[in-house]
Amino acid sequence: MQLVQQRKIVIKYYLLFIGTVFLDQISKLIIVKYYPNLLVINQGTAFGFNLGIFFIPLYLLCIFLIYLMFKKHVFELSLILGAALSNFIDRLIRGGVVDFIQIKYWPSFNLADIFIVCALFLIIYKEYSKE
Numbered sequence: 001m002q003l004v005q006q007r008k009i010v011i012k013y014y015l016l017f018i019g020t021v022f023l024d025q026i027s028k029l030i031i032v033k034y035y036p037n038l039l040v041i042n043q044g045t046a047f048g049f050n051l052g053i054f055f056i057p058l059y060l061l062c063i064f065l066i067y068l069m070f071k072k073h074v075f076e077l078s079l080i081l082g083a084a085l086s087n088f089i090d091r092l093i094r095g096g097v098v099d100f101i102q103i104k105y106w107p108s109f110n111l112a113d114i115f116i117v118c119a120l121f122l123i124i125y126k127e128y129s130k131e
Contacts, residue, residue: 013074076122079119098110
C-alpha cells in the first residue's frame with residue numbers, strides 16, 4: 001500500500017512539472033503567433049541580466065541547492081524545474097527565452113519566471129515560518 005501512495009505522490013509532482021512546461025510554452029506560442037509586438041527574445045539570464053562566465057557556476061550552485069532541498073520542497077522544485085526546462089526549450093528553439101510580460105521600470109518576463117519567483121517565495125516562507 002505504501003508503494004501505491006508513493007507512486008501517486010510522484011505522479012502528482014510529475015504532472016505539476018509537465019503542466020508548468022505546458023502552460024509556459026502555450027503562453028509563448030500564443031504571444032509569438034497573435035501578439036508579436038509584445039515579444040522580447042531574452043538572450044541573457046533571469047530578467048535579461050547577462051552574467052557571462054558566472055553563468056556556469058550559478059547553474060552548478062542551483063543544482064546543488066535543488067539536491068539539498070529535494071525532500072522538503074518537492075512542490076516548489078517541480079515548479080522551478082518545469083519553468084527552467086521551458087526556458088531551456090526556448091533557448092534551443094529560438095536562441096533565447098521568449099519574454100512578453102512588460103511592467104514599467106522592470107525587465108520583461110514570462111510565466112516561467114513567475115513560477116520560479118513564486119516557488120522561491122514559498123520556500124523562503126516555509127523555511128522561516130518554522131521558527
